[in-house]
Amino acid sequence: MTRRSLATTPRESRRMRLRRAVHRARVGLRRSAVDYFRGDGSDWIALTALLLSIPVLALSTAGWPEWCPPEALLLPLVAAGLLLRPASLLGLYVAVAFALVLETALIDAERSAPDPVTPGTILLVAAVALIGLLIAQFRSRVGVPWRRGHTMLFDLRERISAQSALPAPPDGWHHEVSLRPAGGQSFSGDFVVAARTGPDGRTLEVVLTDVSGKGIDAASRSLLLSGAFGGLLGSLPPHGFLPAANGYLLRQDWQEGFATSIHLVLDLDSGDYELLSAGHLPALQLHAGTGRWQEVAAEGPLLGVWDGAEFHPAKGTLRRGDVLMLFTDGLVERPDEDLSEGIDRLTGAADRYVTRGFRNTAWDLIDAVAKDVNDDRALVLIGRD
Numbered sequence: 001m002t003r004r005s006l007a008t009t010p011r012e013s014r015r016m017r018l019r020r021a022v023h024r025a026r027v028g029l030r031r032s033a034v035d036y037f038r039g040d041g042s043d044w045i046a047l048t049a050l051l052l053s054i055p056v057l058a059l060s061t062a063g064w065p066e067w068c069p070p071e072a073l074l075l076p077l078v079a080a081g082l083l084l085r086p087a088s089l090l091g092l093y094v095a096v097a098f099a100l101v102l103e104t105a106l107i108d109a110e111r112s113a114p115d116p117v118t119p120g121t122i123l124l125v126a127a128v129a130l131i132g133l134l135i136a137q138f139r140s141r142v143g144v145p146w147r148r149g150h151t152m153l154f155d156l157r158e159r160i161s162a163q164s165a166l167p168a169p170p171d172g173w174h175h176e177v178s179l180r181p182a183g184g185q186s187f188s189g190d191f192v193v194a195a196r197t198g199p200d201g202r203t204l205e206v207v208l209t210d211v212s213g214k215g216i217d218a219a220s221r222s223l224l225l226s227g228a229f230g231g232l233l234g235s236l237p238p239h240g241f242l243p244a245a246n247g248y249l250l251r252q253d254w255q256e257g258f259a260t261s262i263h264l265v266l267d268l269d270s271g272d273y274e275l276l277s278a279g280h281l282p283a284l285q286l287h288a289g290t291g292r293w294q295e296v297a298a299e300g301p302l303l304g305v306w307d308g309a310e311f312h313p314a315k316g317t318l319r320r321g322d323v324l325m326l327f328t329d330g331l332v333e334r335p336d337e338d339l340s341e342g343i344d345r346l347t348g349a350a351d352r353y354v355t356r357g358f359r360n361t362a363w364d365l366i367d368a369v370a371k372d373v374n375d376d377r378a379l380v381l382i383g384r385d
Contacts (some may be wrong), residue, residue, distance in 0.1 A: 046083040050076045051095055058099040070103055070121045074128050081132025089136050093129050100125065163226060164192045166206065170268055172385050178362035180370075180377040181219075182330070189218025190328045190378035191226040195234040202268050205233055207241070208380055209261040209303075210280070210328040218376070221254065229261075238265040242278050242300065242311045249304035257304040262326055264382070271318040271384055276311045278303045281329055281339075284347060288321025291354060293347040296324075323358050323383040325350070330375035331366065345369050358383050 053076050060068035073096055080092050100122060166175050181188035189211040197203045207229055211218045225248075232244050241263055249257055262280040266273040275283055275298045282297035300311035318324060325346075332342030349368040353361050362379045370377050 046079075047088045047092065050080050050084070050092055054092075054095050054099045058102050061103050070100070071124060073099060073125055077125065077128045077132050081135040084136060086133060086136045089133055093133075096125065096129070163230060166192070166194045166380075167196045167201075167204070169204070170202075173268060173383070174359055174385065175380070175382040176360065176362045177381075178366055178377075178379045180330075180366050182374050182376050187219030187222070188376045188378070189213050189222045190330070190376040191222050191229075192378065192380060193226060193230040193233050195230075197234045197238075198267075204264070204266045204268055204382075205238065205241075206264040206266075206326065206380060206382070207233060207261060208280070208326045208328065208378060209259055210330075210376070210378070211259045212256045221256075221259075224252075225249070225259065238263070238274065239276070239311075239313070242276055242303070243309065246278065246303045246309050247307065250307055252304075254304070259303045260329075261303055262298075264324070264326065265313075266318070266382065271322075272315070273318060273324070274313040274315050276300060276313045278309075278311060281327065281332070284325040284327075284343070284350075285316060285318070286323040286325075286350070286354065288319065288323075293350070295343070318382070318384045320384055323350075323381060326380040326382075328376065328378045330373055330377040331370050331379060333375075342369075 054073065057068060057072045057076070061070050061072060076092065077096065080089050084092065164177055164179055166177060169175055177192050179188055179190055179192070181190075190209070191211075192206065192208050194204065194206045197205055209222075209225065209229065211222045211225060213221070225245075228248050229245055232241055232248070236244055242261065245261065249259060259278075260280040261278040262283065263276040263278075264273060264283070265276070275296055277298035278300045279302035282295040285294045285296050286292075287294060296314050296316055298312060298314040301309045327346070332346055333339060334342060346365070346369050349365055350358075350361075353365075358381055362381050365381075366377050366379055
């Protein structure tokens, strides 16, 4: 290759400079758009549009008060609370105050105007301005703009729902999960993670966890733990999962840093299973041969209480027609009754499905035993056809 072939002509160099400039402009535009949607970008466009709307509304109020009352200034205030930063919002409030003074002067100048600006109107505008400032400060603290904040929460809810889904079972098995947060909310302190592990995915591992607290109060810790537990599950031997989860929870050093958890390791070929528990309620197994429910309890302390905790498994077998239920305390516990009464209520409601099968029954079982309970409720059903 000659030196001449490495050189570029003036036309080619101009093209290269133009391409670099276009590339830099595109990157800058993408970055500014990302910063804006993250809440870090400039809000001058929204501020300019709202500032221009204020004199239009003020003049319309002075000219046609029956069509545009003084309270119309509430519209840019509400929009500003959702779109602007607190500093920009204060500048807009100054413009609204001048607009109210202008409206008063113009309406008083026209003696025929029937609706002057009253003290009540001023108080109403001031109240809405205060509410808008509180909303803007909240958005600034969270760092999420209004137009994207609801999308983020919706995405989180859908991701939690997708993560709680159990992997598709092989022929001869069925399972389902039902999660019911306290108060009908979208986020819960109960969560499920599951994976098919072992050779050819013939082992089903399911972990049901109940984080201390309920509803929104426990949702942030539940979200963090569900991601961490989902990463641990399948990456460690079954007997190593709960010790690793316990260590992770201890490292968080939360004030309410404990949780209960139950870990099912099920062989999908033989039906043999091991159940490991970290302070969780026992599982319930229906024996198809006798039609009776049996409690399957394993020994182990709460997660996040002390280091070096040991978890001893309980073993069993799911035969043809058997069903195994994992659940959290919100389903069976009541302040004024013993735990055994809640478990009896759950098994009594489940007896109605023994003859017709347990497919699509988890939601109905929660409604039957704990429909109006102000606590998170979770139920996992695993059955062998």
